[in-house]
Every structure is written in C-alpha cells, then in structure tokens.
Amino acid sequence: MIRKVLGDYFINKNFFLLINGAFVSMIGTRMYEVAITWWVYQKTGSSLNVGWFLIATFLPRIIASPYSGYVLDHTSRRNIMVLMDILRGLLMLFLFIPVAIGKLTIIYLAAITILVSVCDAFFNPAVNSLIPDIINKELLVRGNSLYQLSNNVSKVLGPVFGATLLQVVGVGGIILINALSFVISGMCVILIKVEEKHLKTGRKSQTFIKDFQECKIFFKKNVFILSLVILIGVLNFFTGALHVLLPVHVKRLGMESIQYGSLLSALSVGAIAAMVITTISKIEVSILFLAISLFVYGLSILVFSLTSSFIIMIISYFVVGIGQTIFNVNMVSILQKIIPIDLRGKVFSIVQALTTALIPISYGVFGMLGNYFKTSYIFILTSVALLTGGIYVFLSEKLIEYSCNE
Structure with missing residues (x-):
C-alpha cells in the first residue's frame, strides 16, 4: 500500500516539486495559524476578536478572487505562484x-x-489550475488525493510543531519559520518545467468583462456545478463556527494549546487516512461519495459537540477529517475534468469566491454568539446543517443523475 502511494508520488518530477514546495510552506502556515490564533485569544480573551481576525484572513481573498482569475488565465500560473511565495x-x-x-x-x-x-487569492487557484497541466487526466483523482495528502500531513505536523514551538521560540520564531517555508516553496515551484497551454490560445488581449461573460456562460451550461458551489458556500457558513470557536471550546473545557493543536492534528490524520484509501484504490468521482462524506462530517461533529471527553473529541475530529477530505477531492476532480483549459483560472477563482463568501460573516456571527451561548450548542447547529446538505445532495435528482464520468 505504501509502495503504491509513493509510486504515484514520485512518478512525475513536476508534480513532485509542486507537492514538496507546497508541503513545506503548508507546514509553516499551519504552525503560524495555530500560534497566531492562540495569541489573539490569549491577548484579547474574546471569541469575537478571534472572529474579526479570521475575517481578515478570508474577506480580502474573496474580493480579489475575480481579478486573480483573470490574471491567471492570461499569465504564467507557475510564475504567479513564485511571486506570491x-x-x-x-x-x-x-x-x-x-x-x-x-x-x-x-x-x-x-x-x-x-x-x-x-x-492567497492568486496562489490557491493557480495550484488547482496548474495540476491538470502537469499530470495526465486519468490521474487527476490520484493527483488531487496526493496533493490533499500532502496538505493534511502538514495539518498533522504543523499544529503539533506550532503548539510545541510556541512555548520554546515564541510567536516571533514561528513567524520566521513561516517566512523561510515560503522561500523554499518558491524555489521548488520555479524549477517546474511545464507547457502552460492556456498561454497559446490567443486570448491574452481579451478584456476582463469578456472573460467574466464566458464564465457566466459556463455556469449557465453547468447548473449542477453552480448549485453545488452555492450549497458549499452555505455549509461553509456553518462550519466557520468550528474555526472561530474551537480554541474557545477547548479553553472553556479547561484544556490548553497542546490539546487544541492535537485536535487539529487528529483532523488531519483522518484526512490522511482518506487520502491513502483514495490514492491506492480506483474510486471514481461520484455524487454518492459527496453525499456520504457530508453525512460522516455532520454525524462526527454532532458527537464532538455532545462530549467533554478528550479521547472522544480526538476520535470525532479524526472522522471529520475523513468526511471533509472525501468531499473536497471529489469536488475538485469534478471541476478539473469539466472546466476548459483557458477557463480554469477564472472559474476556480469564482468558485473560491462563492464558496468562501459567507465565511467572514460566519466568523463575525459565531464569534459574537460564542460570547453568549455554549459552543456545544453552536456545534450542534453546524452538524444539523451538514446532515441537511447531505440529504439534499442524496435526494436531488439532477445531482444523482449527473456523473462526470459520463
């Protein structure tokens, strides 16, 4: 099993460089996120301030996304990634x-x-747009799984390192480590040799308005994608409660930063387990897996919200990682298969904007609610939203009839 995973991992030099560069920068970023989020709550003692801080991490990305998509479809995506690093x-x-x-x-x-x-508004869609250029179409699911695997390994190691090193080198030391990780990532990406086919389509002089109109036509022709993207945006509103209130929940249960980091790591261990299974098996993209993943996600959050046992919390968050990952891999693979080469940048940017548009509002709303209600009640609300989303996906005839393999 391990041999199969590693075989896919090393099969392509460009993909190897992309994953390794991203892995290093993601380790630094996860360490930084744990340290800074904990620092904000420790300094202010308010979940609302944590919410405002998290809003600052998402709102600019949403606003910049439409323009970043235009840039990515008219310039070198690899060069944009290097510049952003x-x-x-x-x-x-x-x-x-x-x-x-x-x-x-x-x-x-x-x-x-x-x-x-x-x-981030430029870097993240650039990665999703570049992956189909460096691996064969039939390997997209495995490629996305391996990229997510790298991402989630960083989520395991990053919080542990971050929570531990925060006690040793402080916030300043972790910030320097994060800076170094971006430099290493940029060096890996600049070594990637890829023919970016979208630069040869003769569209460089096309205006932003024209690009936006083409994107609008794409979504009109793919109503399934638009409905699914809107659903994800709504669900992200509710799952935003987990991001802003998890450190508050941990603190109120009498736990410390090391337990907070351990929960984030458990989330990623679950994601890794899902990635390994997806990589070594020949699981095809399907609506059924989208629905199942939402059911798993929602039920595990429900269990998490009803317990004060750290062991059960760890297990629940492990299962959350499985549900999240299965859904994300299927969704990204669907998009990469059906989006034309010259539209990938703008479509991925708009998808990013639509799916995250409500997250800043979520952070503000749940940050405020966290000061007045038990965090467990809010987490139960999140689980209900996820289960409802799973039921919608399962029962919707249009979604069930759709298959990106057809």
Whole structure:
C-alpha cells in the first residue's frame, strides 16, 4: 500500500516539486495559524476578536478572487505562484519586526493578514489550475488525493510543531519559520518545467468583462456545478463556527494549546487516512461519495459537540477529517475534468469566491454568539446543517443523475 502511494508520488518530477514546495510552506502556515490564533485569544480573551481576525484572513481573498482569475488565465500560473511565495515571505518578515521589539498590535497583525490573504487569492487557484497541466487526466483523482495528502500531513505536523514551538521560540520564531517555508516553496515551484497551454490560445488581449461573460456562460451550461458551489458556500457558513470557536471550546473545557493543536492534528490524520484509501484504490468521482462524506462530517461533529471527553473529541475530529477530505477531492476532480483549459483560472477563482463568501460573516456571527451561548450548542447547529446538505445532495435528482464520468 505504501509502495503504491509513493509510486504515484514520485512518478512525475513536476508534480513532485509542486507537492514538496507546497508541503513545506503548508507546514509553516499551519504552525503560524495555530500560534497566531492562540495569541489573539490569549491577548484579547474574546471569541469575537478571534472572529474579526479570521475575517481578515478570508474577506480580502474573496474580493480579489475575480481579478486573480483573470490574471491567471492570461499569465504564467507557475510564475504567479513564485511571486506570491516571495511576497508572503516578505510579509512575514515585516510582521516579525514588531514582534521582536514587543510592539505587535492587533491592527498591525490584521493589516499583514489582509495582504497575505490577497496573495492567497492568486496562489490557491493557480495550484488547482496548474495540476491538470502537469499530470495526465486519468490521474487527476490520484493527483488531487496526493496533493490533499500532502496538505493534511502538514495539518498533522504543523499544529503539533506550532503548539510545541510556541512555548520554546515564541510567536516571533514561528513567524520566521513561516517566512523561510515560503522561500523554499518558491524555489521548488520555479524549477517546474511545464507547457502552460492556456498561454497559446490567443486570448491574452481579451478584456476582463469578456472573460467574466464566458464564465457566466459556463455556469449557465453547468447548473449542477453552480448549485453545488452555492450549497458549499452555505455549509461553509456553518462550519466557520468550528474555526472561530474551537480554541474557545477547548479553553472553556479547561484544556490548553497542546490539546487544541492535537485536535487539529487528529483532523488531519483522518484526512490522511482518506487520502491513502483514495490514492491506492480506483474510486471514481461520484455524487454518492459527496453525499456520504457530508453525512460522516455532520454525524462526527454532532458527537464532538455532545462530549467533554478528550479521547472522544480526538476520535470525532479524526472522522471529520475523513468526511471533509472525501468531499473536497471529489469536488475538485469534478471541476478539473469539466472546466476548459483557458477557463480554469477564472472559474476556480469564482468558485473560491462563492464558496468562501459567507465565511467572514460566519466568523463575525459565531464569534459574537460564542460570547453568549455554549459552543456545544453552536456545534450542534453546524452538524444539523451538514446532515441537511447531505440529504439534499442524496435526494436531488439532477445531482444523482449527473456523473462526470459520463
């Protein structure tokens, strides 16, 4: 089994470089997220402030996404990735300075976070758009699984390293590690040699308005995709409660940052388990797996919300990782198979904008509600939303009849 996974991992030099570069930067980012989120709550003692901080990580990305899609379809996606890694590394250095002199403020942190979020708006869709150019179409599911595997291994190691090193090197040390990770990522991506076919379609002079109209036509012809994207956006609103209130939930149960990091790692271990199964098996993209993954996700959150046992919490979050991952791999694979080469950048950017549009509102709403209601009640609401989404996907005739293999 391990041999099969590693065989796919090393089969393509470009894909190998992409995964390794992304893995290093994601390790740094996960460490940084744990340390900064914990720092914000420790400094302010308010879940609402954690919510405002998380809003700063998403809102700029949503606003910039439509323009980033236009840029990605008219320039080298690989070069954009390199540039974004460089810029994010520099931003981490600018953040380190006030930390080193003991002058870091919430406002300054938010400003840096906003700029990093804008860079993410270009980098993330660039990755999804580049993967189909460097691996064969029949390997897309496995390729996406391996990329998600790398991502989730970083989510296992990152929180553990972050929570541990936070006690040793402090926030400043973790910020420097994150800066270095972006430099390493950029060096790996710049070594990728790929023929970016979208640059040869003769569309470089096409206007932003024209591109947007083509994207609109694509969604009109693919109503299934649009309905699914809207559903994901609604569900992301409810699952946003987990992001903003998990450290609050852990703290209220009398636990510390090490338990918080362990829960995030359990989430990723579950995701890794799902990735390994998806990679070594020949599971095809299907609506059934989308529905099942939402059921698994919702039920595990329900169990998590009803217990104060750390062991059961760990197991529940492990299962959450499985549900999340199966859904994400299937969804990304569907998009990569049906989106034309010259539309990938803008469609992925719009998908990113639509699926995350409600997340900043979610962080604000649930950050406020966390000050007045038990976090367990809010998590139960999240589980109900996920289960309802699973029922909708399962029962919808249009979704069941659709198959990207047809």
